[in-house]
Amino acid sequence: MSREEILRAKDRGITHLRRIFGDDAETVIATERYGFISGLLKETLKKPAIERLTVSDKIDKVVINRWLGIPIFLALMYGVFQFTFVLSAPLMDGIDAGFGWLAEQASGIGGWFGSFLADGVIGGVGSVLIFVPPIFLLFIALAILEDSGYLARAAFVMDRVMHKIGLHGRSFIPMLLGFGCNIPVIMATRTIENPKDRLTTILINPLMSCGARLPIYILLAAAFFSAYQGLVVFSMYAIGIILAIIMALVFRRWLLPGPSGHFIMELPPYRLPTIIGVLVHMWERGRLFLFRAGTIILGVVVLIWFLSSMPWGVEYGSAQSWLGHLGSFFAPVFSPCGFGQWQASVSLIFGFLAKEVVVGTFGTLFGVGEEALGATIMTQLGWTPLVAYAFMVFCLLYVPCVATVAVIRRETNSWKWTGFAVGYTIALAWIVATLIYQLGSLLGLG
Amino acid sequence: MVNQCMPLAMVSPGEVATVVGVRAGWGLTRRLADMGLVPGTTLRVTNSQMPGPIVIELRGSKLVLGHGIAQKIMVEV
Amino acid sequence: MAKEFTIALAGNPNSGKTTVFNNLTGARQHVGNWPGVTVERKEGSYLYQGYNVKVVDLPGVYSLTAYSLDEVVARNFIVEEKPDVVVDILDSSNLERNLYLTVQLIELEANLVIALNMLDLAKSRGYQIDVNRLPELLGAPVVPLVATRKEGNGELLKEIVNVFEGKAARKKIKLYYGSELEEHITGLEALISGDEELSYQFPPRWLAIKLLEQDKEVLQKIGGNL
Numbered sequence: 233m234s235r236e237e238i239l240r241a242k243d244r245g246i247t248h249l250r251r252i253f254g255d256d257a258e259t260v261i262a263t264e265r266y267g268f269i270s271g272l273l274k275e276t277l278k279k280p281a282i283e284r285l286t287v288s289d290k291i292d293k294v295v296i297n298r299w300l301g302i303p304i305f306l307a308l309m310y311g312v313f314q315f316t317f318v319l320s321a322p323l324m325d326g327i328d329a330g331f332g333w334l335a336e337q338a339s340g341i342g343g344w345f346g347s348f349l350a351d352g353v354i355g356g357v358g359s360v361l362i363f364v365p366p367i368f369l370l371f372i373a374l375a376i377l378e379d380s381g382y383l384a385r386a387a388f389v390m391d392r393v394m395h396k397i398g399l400h401g402r403s404f405i406p407m408l409l410g411f412g413c414n415i416p417v418i419m420a421t422r423t424i425e426n427p428k429d430r431l432t433t434i435l436i437n438p439l440m441s442c443g444a445r446l447p448i449y450i451l452l453a454a455a456f457f458s459a460y461q462g463l464v465v466f467s468m469y470a471i472g473i474i475l476a477i478i479m480a481l482v483f484r485r486w487l488l489p490g491p492s493g494h495f496i497m498e499l500p501p502y503r504l505p506t507i508i509g510v511l512v513h514m515w516e517r518g519r520l521f522l523f524r525a526g527t528i529i530l531g532v533v534v535l536i537w538f539l540s541s542m543p544w545g546v547e548y549g550s551a552q553s554w555l556g557h558l559g560s561f562f563a564p565v566f567s568p569c570g571f572g573q574w575q576a577s578v579s580l581i582f583g584f585l586a587k588e589v590v591v592g593t594f595g596t597l598f599g600v601g602e603e604a605l606g607a608t609i610m611t612q613l614g615w616t617p618l619v620a621y622a623f624m625v626f627c628l629l630y631v632p633c634v635a636t637v638a639v640i641r642r643e644t645n646s647w648k649w650t651g652f653a654v655g656y657t658i659a660l661a662w663i664v665a666t667l668i669y670q671l672g673s674l675l676g677l678g
Numbered sequence: 679m680v681n682q683c684m685p686l687a688m689v690s691p692g693e694v695a696t697v698v699g700v701r702a703g704w705g706l707t708r709r710l711a712d713m714g715l716v717p718g719t720t721l722r723v724t725n726s727q728m729p730g731p732i733v734i735e736l737r738g739s740k741l742v743l744g745h746g747i748a749q750k751i752m753v754e755v
Numbered sequence: 756m757a758k759e760f761t762i763a764l765a766g767n768p769n770s771g772k773t774t775v776f777n778n779l780t781g782a783r784q785h786v787g788n789w790p791g792v793t794v795e796r797k798e799g800s801y802l803y804q805g806y807n808v809k810v811v812d813l814p815g816v817y818s819l820t821a822y823s824l825d826e827v828v829a830r831n832f833i834v835e836e837k838p839d840v841v842v843d844i845l846d847s848s849n850l851e852r853n854l855y856l857t858v859q860l861i862e863l864e865a866n867l868v869i870a871l872n873m874l875d876l877a878k879s880r881g882y883q884i885d886v887n888r889l890p891e892l893l894g895a896p897v898v899p900l901v902a903t904r905k906e907g908n909g910e911l912l913k914e915i916v917n918v919f920e921g922k923a924a925r926k927k928i929k930l931y932y933g934s935e936l937e938e939h940i941t942g943l944e945a946l947i948s949g950d951e952e953l954s955y956q957f958p959p960r961w962l963a964i965k966l967l968e969q970d971k972e973v974l975q976k977i978g979g980n981l
Contacts, residue, residue, distance in 0.1 A: 234950050242966040258969060263716045265930065269855065384742070496709055708820055708822055713817060739852050
């Protein structure tokens with residue numbers, strides 16, 4: 233009883249106050265609070281008479297300039313990739329050599345245990361760990377962008393574009409950070425109030441190529457496109473962004489129509505990122521990668537090694553092994569895309585568990601380190617650059633890894649949308665890869 | 679001198695304006711109030727991507743406002 | 756067995772809250788989820804003067820309205836789990852905006868320690884802040900801080916314990932909203948005080964103000980429909 237009384241008194245109060253102030257009580261309350269704050273600051277804060285144009289303001293004059301904004305952003309993105317590549321190359325060579333030596337020692341043990349160690353564990357996990365340098369460098373770059381305050385500017389600059397696809401600038405930051413790992417980003421969409429915006433952002437997020445897919449690009453780009461590898465990898469990310477934009481448009485127009493949320497965002501001043509801060513951020517994201525390498529990837533490559541070695545006595549990694557049978561069963565699905573070999577098919581199937589496993593599978597199957605792995609794929613599977621490119625695009629687009637799917641399910645609270653996310657990405661991957669391969673073949677590109 | 683009353687979206691970069699009112703629903707009005715924008719607040723437009731978002735400076739810090747929102751805030755220049 | 760108490764870290768996004776959290780807890784932190792929601796919950800702990808202090812990092816928010824999930828989570832934690840101390844971390848170069856949250860924390864009657872972070876930034880802008888005057892006006896101890904350089908950390912740890920032990924100089928600050936508003940606030944306050952359950956759960960004056968603000972979540976809790 234008394235609760236209703238309280239509510240009625242509240243309603244009376246609000247009506248009365250609206251009449252007096254001509255505005256909602258809450259606006260007046262907010263104004264009074266600021267009044268209190270002003271009074272308090274008058275007594276305790278002294279600002280200089282003329283506030284100089286801060287460094288941040290000066291930088292912003294250029295960085296978020298109408299005309300320069302987007303080009304600067306693209307240039308920065310390209311710079312990030314170059315940075316990641318150039319610095320990581322020598323490191324990767326070193327790690328590769330190390331694992332190669334380890335594998336040699338292991339196979340010297342002989343027998344199936346030697347094979348288990350050399351081909352299974354070292355070949356599989358090693359082929360993934362080689363990519364620690366580029367992945368960690370990418371995370372460093374992302375951390376610098378975030379900590380410096382530039383990301384907010386990127387969101388501002390891209391808002392015009394985002395608006396055209398029915399989202400707004402605030403969705404852009406999560407999308408960019410998806411280049412590291414989709415999982416925390418999908419969780420971060422909770423700051424997007426409009427549920428349709430949020431769902432759309434979650435659905436297109438997997439198209440923002442995550443760090444786990446990077447090994448695939450680097451491996452194949454180096455082997456098949458050596459001179460142009462940087463450009464090829466960059467094109468993967470670009471395709472991801474473009475398709476994310478297109479799918480967002482499609483979703484917002486037909487699947488989830490409705491008004492877009494409000495775009496209000498604080499623009500913090502630029503800050504010089506601290507080394508410790510950047511490293512902490514890099515480690516937060518990077519250690520997940522290492523953790524997965526040690527657990528999921530290790531587990532899966534061991535499984536794959538096992539399936540490649542069975543039935544007893546079969547030639548390791550041949551089409552007669554269990555793995556071969558599994559792959560051959562699904563391989564025809566991928567023929568139109570250009571990679572209808574059973575090895576490709578199993579790597580993609582197991583790639584559902586963790587994208588790094590795609591490379592790990594090849595590594596286990598062919599039992600070699602990264603450098604020779606690319607060349608091995610070229611000779612053993614008979615791929616041309618066109619096929620490699622179609623495969624990379626397929627990997628870029630198809631279903632997010634199991635962990636990401638689990639997070640999507642948690643954040644959307646709906647099996648329907650989770651299933652949709654899985655389904656549409658597979659379909660999109662297949663269609664685009666097939667288009668690339670078929671059109672490319674027609675054009676005589678290989 | 680008569681003060682012109684216009685949507686914030688029409689204010690040019692560099693100009694100072696005072697908020698008169700917000701023509702929006704509960705959520706947006708509340709959100710703007712939380713960020714410091716209430717009737718009587720003085721602000722300055724620093725950057726504009728019209729017809730895109732704008733950046734305003736108020737209460738000592740900067741805020742990005744989407745174009746749609748800038749149209750709903752009425753100010754006096 | 757060390758004595759235990761819980762503190763919550765509140766503040767705007769970009770106020771350096773994470774740095775403070777890292778300074779306090781070091782490696783002893785753990786990320787989970789707030790019960791019932793998918794928002795990340797960061798927790799950690801540290802040992803100080805015989806106390807085992809549990810630190811909960813609240814989501815960075817600009818206000819404690821029910822506009823977004825972040826704000827609801829932050830507010831509910833303070834109201835329902837009633838942490839022993841709430842540390843409000845402010846960006847000193849941006850006091851006007853940051854104090855808006857502080858004011859709401861004061862109205863929530865939280866046991867506050869106010870940390871004036873990023874003083875280096877404020878100084879570089881030529882701002883001069885009378886740190887000695889602020890505790891009196893805000894009714895809570897104020898600690899100057901430059902978290903990135905770990906300056907002020909010691910004083911912060913001390914004040915947190917002071918507030919917990921009830922030794923800190925504190926005052927109940929009441930914001931005056933003008934006669935018309937105050938009339939209705941006091942009226943509602945009286946009605947709320949009559950409701951035992953409500954007045955135990957929420958500070959009556961805070962609840963009265965929230966009702967006049969038509970706060971969605973509060974209205975839901977009282978079982979009203981908008």
